[in-house]
Each structure stands twice: as C-alpha cells, then as structure tokens.
Amino acid sequence: SIDVNLQRRVQSIADQWNDELTSIGVNDLAVVVKDVRTEETLAYVGNANPGRKRPGSEVDIIRSPRSTGSILKPLLYCALLQDGDILPNTLLPDVPININGFSPQNFNRQFNGAVPASEALARSLNVPSVHMLRRFGVPKFLDLLRKCGMTTLHKSASHYGLSLILGGAEGTLGDVTAMYARLSESYQNTDTSRIGKGDRLHGFPLTDKSALWWTFEALKEVNRPDEIDWRLVTSVKKVAWKTGTSYGFRDAWAVGVTPDYAVGVWAGNAQGQGVPGLTGARTAGPVMFDVFNLLPANEYDREYSRNGWFKEPDYGDYVLAEVCKESGHLKSISCGRVDTLALPRKSVRSEPCPYHKVIDGERYFVLPPSMEWYYRQHHPEYSYSLPKEKSDSQMEFIYPENGAMIYIPRQLDGSIQGITFNLAHRDPMKTVFWHIDNEYAGQTRIIHQMTLNPAIGRHNVTVVDESGNTISVGFTVCDGR
Ligand SMILES: [Zn+2]
Structure with missing residues (x-):
C-alpha cells in the first residue's frame, strides 16, 4: 500500500539530502514511513539515488542489521516506568561506572552526578541508561525487545551485556521504525481485551498508557544541546523522536512517531566505514523532520489523540x-x-x-x-x-564497587597494569589516607585517586580521612589474560 505520490516526494527528499551528505563522505541514506494505525508502509526508500552507482548502493538498508546506537533507549525508559522501577523524573546516577571492564562514557565525556530520567533520555546520556538497564536486567530487556518486534537479536543476554542499550546489538531500520509505530498504536488502542493472536499488538509488552504517555513527553523535548544545531531545521512539528549514533560514527539514526505516522531515517555508508561527525541528530534528524512535514496532518479528535499529538491519558489509566x-x-x-x-x-x-x-x-x-x-x-x-x-557518610568509593571482580589485562612484558581507585569526599579539602590490606599506601587531597598494584586474589582497601572517618572496599583481582 505504498502511496505513489508520497513515495515520489519522500524519494526526492532522500535524494536531495543524499546529494548533500555525499559531500561529507556519507554515501547512503534510507527512509521508511509507516501508518501507525494499520502499520502499512506508506513510503520506502531502501537507499537514496539508486541510479548513482557506488559500492553498496544496491543494499536495501531498511532490511540490513546495523548497530542500534541509542535508538532503543525509549523502550527501556517506558519499560521501567511501566514496572514502577522509576518515575518520569527520578534522579539517576551519572557517575563513572566500571563493570568487569565495561566503562561507558557520555557523548560529551562528562558526568553530571545525577540527572532526571526523562532528561537522561532526551539528552541520550549513556551512563544513566546503563544504570537503568542494570536495574531492569539484561535478559528481561532482551526478551522485551524481541516481544516488541526486533527480529535480529539471535545471541544471548550475556553476549550483549549492558552494551545492549548503547548499540551493542544490531537492528534493522524496518524493525525499529515498526517498534516505534507500535508504541503509538499501543497507546491509542482503546480495547486491549480484543487483541487476539495474529494481531500486530498481540504480546506487545508496553501497554501502560501512562508509561507510554510520559515516554512521548520525554521524546518531544528537543533540548539536545550536545548534538544539534536547531537553526538548520526550518519547521518542527510535534514529534516524539530519538536519535542514535553508533560506535565509530558508522550509523546515524533518527526515528520519530506521532499518533498517525512513524518515520525512520538511517544515514551512513552501507559498507560500514565511519565518518567523523556523522551523528543521528545532525544527519538523520533533519531528513526525518523534512519527511514529517510532508505528511498530511490528521486533525480528528480521537480518544487518545488530537491535532496530531497524544492526549493525556484517561481517568482510570493512571494513579x-x-x-x-x-x-x-x-x-x-x-x-x-x-x-x-x-x-x-x-x-x-x-x-x-x-x-x-x-x-x-x-x-x-x-x-x-x-x-x-x-x-x-x-x-x-x-x-x-x-x-x-x-x-x-562523608566518603564513597566511585571505583571499584564493593565486591567487584576486576579483570586486569597484562602488559606486553607480562606485568600487571595498576588499578586506579577513585573516591569522593564531601569536603574536598580533607586529606585522605589510603591503606591496602592494612598497609599504608599514600595520601590524597582534592582529587582522590590512587593507583595501586595488588596481586591476583582478594584485597581490601581502607581509607581514613583526617577526622577519622573510615570506609573500606573489598574486591578480587582476576587475571584478565
Ligand atoms: Zn525528596
């Protein structure tokens, strides 16, 4: 049910943007438009400018598995809200973490200490997302993604680990856009008791109207200072959207949804080479808004939508x-x-x-x-x-956590690399004295970091400040060969 007229216009937008992006080394671009209520595909551009021959131009990117970057974060936020694990603006930790050597960074390499969950989603902060996934559980989230309609997750939860939320898994533009469409469809479904086997929403796990509504609200915030120059976007419709940028700037995603439409855009190189500066917000985002601006506005007043945006949930949908x-x-x-x-x-x-x-x-x-x-x-x-x-408590270890297993890679000469311990003290001017296994190891002020070389096995680090406050952390050093 491709709409021929719409298809031609979307193709033309994709071709124009592709011309522009080719000049910065981004050769391929795909766009898909879906009708939320029927999930029919209204426009399908598997790759822009198919006539211009270049390596990869024949690849249908809408069906190609690519690293998902941050594009799955809204589903995690919604799932945590639905389960009551967080509230929309719960402060989440944004401090360095290191889990068996996995140490995620935010895009701008800064830590904010604590960030409301909705803002962490809108700004796409990586560290709070990892905290969210840790709270929810990787196996449970993997199961949820499969139930949402992701068909490319063939590996185990332990294979993906916490990087699942940061692009550690691959998804197709077609699947991801359909999943966003189902978020909108699920919100607007007025009679969930009638969803039977064979229905698109059968088994779709995100059904709590209030959780869905708060997710759309967080995603309509266009306050993403880290990534985009908004002067480039001429007219901005109200859209719940998210960008994604994969590791090494290989994949740029922008996927958005309204009560009527879902639009997915991917930009990059079909053959996989990264381009510095290729980000979802800068390259795919403006294309997505151009496509949304083509789509006819739906002005019907429905139970869960009005004027092309989501109405607040009904009485009975929330507490x-x-x-x-x-x-x-x-x-x-x-x-x-x-x-x-x-x-x-x-x-x-x-x-x-x-x-x-x-x-x-x-x-x-x-x-x-x-x-x-x-x-x-x-x-x-x-x-x-x-x-x-x-x-x-005056002090707290930032790294490691109590009970941590620390895998240490050996250097080329066989020696073991040191471990840098990191501590926060409420009063930066206080001197802190460090001890490992009850032996004095040194002192710090202001920046409380100490590199130590413990042998393989169990250890204890104890710190004492000049007022006598004491904390300890126990950990095990493992050979990370
Ligand atoms: Zn309070």
Whole structure:
C-alpha cells in the first residue's frame, strides 16, 4: 500500500539530502514511513539515488542489521516506568561506572552526578541508561525487545551485556521504525481485551498508557544541546523522536512517531566505514523532520489523540501520586516541595525519596558523595549543608564497587597494569589516607585517586580521612589474560 505520490516526494527528499551528505563522505541514506494505525508502509526508500552507482548502493538498508546506537533507549525508559522501577523524573546516577571492564562514557565525556530520567533520555546520556538497564536486567530487556518486534537479536543476554542499550546489538531500520509505530498504536488502542493472536499488538509488552504517555513527553523535548544545531531545521512539528549514533560514527539514526505516522531515517555508508561527525541528530534528524512535514496532518479528535499529538491519558489509566520536586521520587516524610502527577499504576511501589533528611527540624537534600562530587560541578546552587557530625557518610568509593571482580589485562612484558581507585569526599579539602590490606599506601587531597598494584586474589582497601572517618572496599583481582 505504498502511496505513489508520497513515495515520489519522500524519494526526492532522500535524494536531495543524499546529494548533500555525499559531500561529507556519507554515501547512503534510507527512509521508511509507516501508518501507525494499520502499520502499512506508506513510503520506502531502501537507499537514496539508486541510479548513482557506488559500492553498496544496491543494499536495501531498511532490511540490513546495523548497530542500534541509542535508538532503543525509549523502550527501556517506558519499560521501567511501566514496572514502577522509576518515575518520569527520578534522579539517576551519572557517575563513572566500571563493570568487569565495561566503562561507558557520555557523548560529551562528562558526568553530571545525577540527572532526571526523562532528561537522561532526551539528552541520550549513556551512563544513566546503563544504570537503568542494570536495574531492569539484561535478559528481561532482551526478551522485551524481541516481544516488541526486533527480529535480529539471535545471541544471548550475556553476549550483549549492558552494551545492549548503547548499540551493542544490531537492528534493522524496518524493525525499529515498526517498534516505534507500535508504541503509538499501543497507546491509542482503546480495547486491549480484543487483541487476539495474529494481531500486530498481540504480546506487545508496553501497554501502560501512562508509561507510554510520559515516554512521548520525554521524546518531544528537543533540548539536545550536545548534538544539534536547531537553526538548520526550518519547521518542527510535534514529534516524539530519538536519535542514535553508533560506535565509530558508522550509523546515524533518527526515528520519530506521532499518533498517525512513524518515520525512520538511517544515514551512513552501507559498507560500514565511519565518518567523523556523522551523528543521528545532525544527519538523520533533519531528513526525518523534512519527511514529517510532508505528511498530511490528521486533525480528528480521537480518544487518545488530537491535532496530531497524544492526549493525556484517561481517568482510570493512571494513579495520582505526590512526587518530590527535587528528586523525582515518591515523596517521603522528609521532602519539601511536591508535585502531584498522574503516573503508571505500579509507581506506587517505587522507592520514596532517599535524599531528603530532616534533622533537628531542618530539612536537607543530600546526595551520596559520589553523585554529589559531579553534581556540584554542574549545579552551583547545590550546597551541601548537612552538619558534618550529622552526616551518615562523608566518603564513597566511585571505583571499584564493593565486591567487584576486576579483570586486569597484562602488559606486553607480562606485568600487571595498576588499578586506579577513585573516591569522593564531601569536603574536598580533607586529606585522605589510603591503606591496602592494612598497609599504608599514600595520601590524597582534592582529587582522590590512587593507583595501586595488588596481586591476583582478594584485597581490601581502607581509607581514613583526617577526622577519622573510615570506609573500606573489598574486591578480587582476576587475571584478565
Ligand atoms: Zn525528596
């Protein structure tokens, strides 16, 4: 059911952008447009300018498995909301992590300390996404992606690991665009009891209207300062969209959805060579908006949509709950300002705000030391003012975690590389004394990093600050040959 007229116009947009992108070494471009309500393909450009011969021009990219970059993050956010694991704006840790040698970085290589989950999604921050996936579980997320319609995930959860959320798996533009279309269709489905076997939505796991609605809201935020020059985009329709950029700048994705349409765009080189500066937002994003602007607006007033955008969920689709304005968690007895939000039903079982404390009648907002260390660099208004003697913890290890297994690669000469320990102290001016297995190893101030060379086996690092506060971390060094 290709719409011939639309197909011609989408092809022409793809060809024009392809002409432009070829000049920066990006030779291939694919676009697919789907009708959300029927999931029919309205336009299909497997590769732009098919007549211009170049290596790879005959590849139908819409069916080719490519690294997914960040394009799967909205499904994870939605799944965590639906399960009540997070609320829309729950603060997530954005601090360095290292899990058996896997140490994700944000696109701009900075850490924010703590970021609301919705903002982490809109800005596509990698580190909070890894925390989200860790919370949800890789096997469970892999299963969810398959149920959502991803047909290219043939390997095990342990093969993908946490990189599953950062492009460690391959997907096709066709599958991914269909999955986004189903998010929209699932939201607008008014009678889920009638979904039978053979129905496209049969077994589709993301069904909570409130979780879907908050996901669309987060994805309509066009505040993505890290990636795009918005002056290049002439007119911006309201679209829930996400970009993806794969490792090595090989794949640029932009996939967006409205109540009526899903549009997927991929730019790159069919043969796989990366291009510095090839990012989803800069190359695929503007193409996607040009295509959306072609599509006829649907002005019908429906139960879940109006004027081409999603209406708020109906009474009965959500629960009302009081949420801490500062942490995004359910309000605890110690919180100050609160918002009342319409949330997914399972939200009521999520964790109450762990950061507000009331001591002697005074209210304090206190992040754990490792989050605070980075948060303070981006939030000058944050002042940690809990009286020192009232504080439960002055210090926290950023690396390693207690109980960590650390795999150490050997150098070429057979020697073992050192391990850099990383600690946050609430008071940077305090001197900290380091001990490994009860032997003194050195002292640090301001930046608390210490490189040590423990042998294979179990160890303990203990640090003591000048006031006598002490913390320890136990870990095991494994031969990473
Ligand atoms: Zn609070």
